[in-house]
Amino acid sequence: MIELGLRSRNQVTDKDPCSGGERRSSRLTYRGDDHTSSIQSRALKKRTEGGYTPLLEVKRGVSAAKRFYKDTHESSKLLLERFFTVVSEPLAHAVAVEWASQKKEIIRSQMHLTGLVSTCIDNPTQISKEDIITEILEFLKTDTLLFFASEPTGLTQLQEEKWRPIIDWFNNCKTSYEFPFEAIHGLRFGVDAVKSLIIALSVLEKRVSIDQAIGLARLELEYQTSHWGNVEWAHDIELHDSTSRLAASAIFVNLHVNSYSSKNKELF
Helix, strand or coil: CEEECCCCCCCEEEECCCCCCEEEECEEEEECCCCEEEEECCEEEEEECCEEEEEECCCHHHHHHHHHHHHHHHCCCCCCCCCCEECCHHHHHHHHHHHHCCCCCCCHHHCHHHHHHHHHHHCCCCCCHHHHHHHHHHHHHHCHHHCCCCCCHHHHHHHHHHHHHHHHHHHCCCCCCCCCHHHHHHHHHHHHHHCCHHHHHHHHCCCCCHHHHHHHHCHHHHHHHHHHCCCHHHHHHHHHHHHHHHHHHHHHHHHHHCCCCCCCEEEC
16 A cells, blocks of 8 residues: 555754754655655755855655645644555556646645545545445436437437447446445546446446547537537536546546555655
8 A cells, every 4th residue: 555645754953054043844754665765855055146045955756745744634634544545656646746736726626536535535424335336326317328319400410429339338238347445436436527327437448538438428518519609618617627537537446446566655
């Protein structure tokens, strides 16, 4: 398992060589299989006109880890005092990329993988895997791909062309899924993003790409806007949000279903 940023290290206080005052820095530790190393962020001093200017020399990954620790675990309390643990190194890197991409403000609504991991750990509603499966199956009653338009004729023909092959594949699918709790939770996230279990499963089975899946889910919307015009900013936001959510779902499910090393490691 991979643990990110939750091993609390004591603040290190020493004398600032320039100001003479105290300086604080955090120690972040990565523990590998056979070694442990500690990285301490240091404020270095570079001579410039008018005096010394502090220059922070920390690798981007370490900086992201520090920010993860500070923003997530110093400014807010965990519902349950558990470690932020992921099942594989690829998922750990993906979460780290989300944090590294944040700018001045943390926009949690854009950090889907972080949110999925956190929800699986805390499970605030104490929902079971069986309950999630029931919720997912309920989507079939109103699945996007099962409701064809009666008119206009052009839209009906387009739905037959694009949707029918996926529906036929789904009807003949013999696959049996045995997902762990985390993968089921990730699947529900994707199903909710496109309002379709059929589309979400077709992505996991690599029948369609993420972009193609979003195209299937938005087929009627795209047809209507091609005829009546587009509220550009609103539709673009919805498009990118749905795409990022479905992509995060596919990544999250695959990284919990496929076999990766599960040796204990602590990053940072």
